[in-house]
Amino acid sequence: MTIYNHILTQDDFVGQDELSYPFEERGLQFGDGIYEVIRIYGGRYYLINEHVERLYRSAAAIKIQVPYKKEDLYAKLDELLEKNQVTGDAKVYLQITRGSAPRDHAFPDEIEANLYAYVKDLPRPEEKLKNGVTTITHDDVRWDWCYIKSLNLLGNVLAKQAAKEKDSYEAILHKDGEVTECSSSNAYLVKDGKVYTHPAKKNILHGCVRMRVEAFCQQENIEFIEETFSLEDLQDADEVFLSSSTSEVMPILKVDELIIADGKPGPVTRTLQKCYEQDAGLPEEACLFSTAAAE
Structure with a gap:
């Protein structure tokens, strides 16, 4: 590039x-x-x-x-x-x-x-946005003040490398089984039409796209709940996705060996992807999830 x-x-x-x-x-x-x-x-x-x-x-x-x-x-x-x-x-x-x-x-x-x-x-990762990605889980060994976007990224780097070595897109970080975020993105779980994500405390980065995801949920009458979820909760998730400035709103289809629901991007994630494209002001021809694109 x-x-x-x-x-x-x-x-x-x-x-x-x-x-x-x-x-x-x-x-x-x-x-x-x-x-x-x-x-x-x-x-x-x-x-x-x-x-x-x-x-x-x-x-x-x-x-x-x-x-x-x-x-x-x-x-x-x-x-x-x-x-x-x-x-x-x-x-x-x-x-x-x-x-x-x-x-x-x-x-x-x-x-x-x-x-x-x-x-x-930086072209958009169109294929991954459409089809979703796989992830691994990894211990969150970073310092406690992750809300500061500092250059101290060795813990993130090691987690991302572990994901790469397993041909995965991202690493979902956790402390004693409680999900915090990913190595370079925020993580979300969808259950019964509600979006769950770790509260914006000092131990996660308060993502700029994360803030927009919350706004999109309010716009679409999707309940956005800042509440921790566990690795065990992923087994019953209807959808899982991540967000960041480079990944946008990205569907997660697999976590380690666990297939999420039916292994396809879900309707809540698709709705949020469409909201993202509209919010970013992308022209209709560049959108992947507009009504025209869906047809």
């Missing part, structure tokens, strides 16, 4: 080959930083307000000063798309670290944050 040349930094725009930081950089040495992944459809941001707000919340939680005022960051992110002439489906990866300084666990004095953001093409 193409990575566009113009990259936003804390100072200005640079080319890919011009981006460099000292080896004593706190993001590299401590994972001392935060990030966001912002979805783009047809050259336009989706849920950018939610992502920017969460970025500033994460920064405040670990005491990092974002190099741009909020209104200036919005303008710079728009300029990032303009400079790269982005017109298709893509994503922006934005990262902020505490900065560069001699290695010491304590915060350095008078340090300036490092920021960079780049654009990468």
